[in-house]
Amino acid sequence: MIDFSLSPEQKEWVAIAQRFATEVVIPAAERADRIAEADQAFDWQVIREASQRGLRTLSVPKEFGGGGADVLTLAMVGEQIAYGDLGLAVAFDQSWKIMTALSHLTNDEQRKRWIPRVVEDPEFLLGVGATEPLHASDNLLPYDAPGSGMQMSAVRKGDKWILNGTKRYISNGGLAKLYYILARTDQKGMLSASLTGFLVPGDAPGFTVPEIWDKMGQRTVQNGTLVFENVEVPDRDRVGEVGASLPALGRFLLGFGSNIQAGATVLGVAQRAYDVSLQYAFERTQGGKPIIEHQIQQVRLARMAMKLQAARSYLWYAGWNCRQPDFDRKHASLAKIFAAEESVAVVKDAMELWGATGYMKKNPVEKLMRDALSFLHSDGTNDVLSLKAAAFIQQERRESSDARYSRRVADAARGL
Ligand SMILES: Cc1cc2nc3c(=O)[nH]c(=O)nc-3n(C[C@H](O)[C@H](O)[C@H](O)COP(=O)(O)OP(=O)(O)OC[C@H]3O[C@@H](n4cnc5c(N)ncnc54)[C@H](O)[C@@H]3O)c2cc1C
Known part of the structure; x- marks a missing residue:
């Protein structure tokens, strides 16, 4: 059975993250984004506040006092924080995904030595x-x-x-x-x-x-x-x-949620672009009526909504998939690529809907465009992730005993 409803715990974390994004992240990001010196912009108060709300340690196993969230839940929550600001969401998201990986890759002694330090220090990032x-x-x-x-x-x-x-x-x-x-x-x-x-x-x-x-x-x-x-x-x-960590890097990207969380955070940026565009379309008047009453803008908004939901559904599927014992490894990368590309497309749509006003720095879309572009390259370039997924597809050759094998296709390939 397919069920897209969130568990009570997921609902609670999403609600906590939504409040955190509105109350803390958006105001902090509006200040920090304008700071010219890259080494002066980080706002530790946001991290301390997140620690109080349990967000910083969301992926720490429950036995160590963390939220014990799985990849799917982290994707949902990461999207909400990135709705407030992508950079600050990345500060958490990196810590979450590394903690997920280390919970699996480290031994008992290492977990007992390191994880309490992560939990107890409100400024501990990874x-x-x-x-x-x-x-x-x-x-x-x-x-x-x-x-x-x-x-x-x-x-x-x-x-x-x-x-x-x-x-x-x-x-x-x-x-x-x-x-x-x-x-x-x-x-x-x-x-x-x-x-x-x-x-x-x-x-x-x-x-x-x-x-x-x-x-x-x-x-x-x-x-x-x-x-x-x-x-x-x-x-x-x-x-x-010793010498065995390249597969661990692969598991980090595909199995422990790195690619999926990356896609989910950039999706948060695109969702914000949609929301500010919808409001603008109702409130901005041109041609004698609000621009939402012009059919071309209605269609634009409809297609933005389609792209957002398609990307979200794929990410959630990939989050579910990577928990399965014999998971299909191509989906984490493909869901990230799709979310990254569609998010840029949605923010570009927002730019067009807003017109020249969207290009102005004091309005929100300009920053969203700068942020969205980062995930074409971060967490692996989309080209390279496509090549990795393509390599998995090359292992999917079907033999003649497979029900999907078609004799006609085989003959056609032989020129018959
Ligand atoms: C915002 C941001 C945050 C990041 N955070 C981290 C981090 O925390 N940790 C970390 O380790 N890395 C991080 N990275 C690095 C990231 O994951 C990419 O691996 C990296 O950006 C690739 O950068 P490059 O410019 O050196 O590209 P290159 O690897 O030099 O690639 C250049 C071009 O060649 C293409 N290309 C490369 N190899 C092939 C090939 N075999 N066949 C065909 N085309 C190919 C690429 O797709 C790209 O178009 C981050 C990157 C960004 C932008």
């Missing part, structure tokens, strides 16, 4: 570092050559690892108190067997954040360059087996 200046998509779509892909090194020295290298564009860079960092433990091997994950505290000696990137959108969260110069990480902060 970051994940894969992207490097010279190897970005190469880490998501590895190619078969020894030593290819990320170059950051982790060399074992007794019971410690010494990390050297640079990551960039990292969300929550310079804000996070803990980073999940991927590094090579074999410089010459294939990437698939050379990556290992480490937990690195934000105050580790030798770790610096020399640049906070000045971005077009998502101006309310920081994206940093992380530099590691002989950073010592104890072996007990290694996550998983």
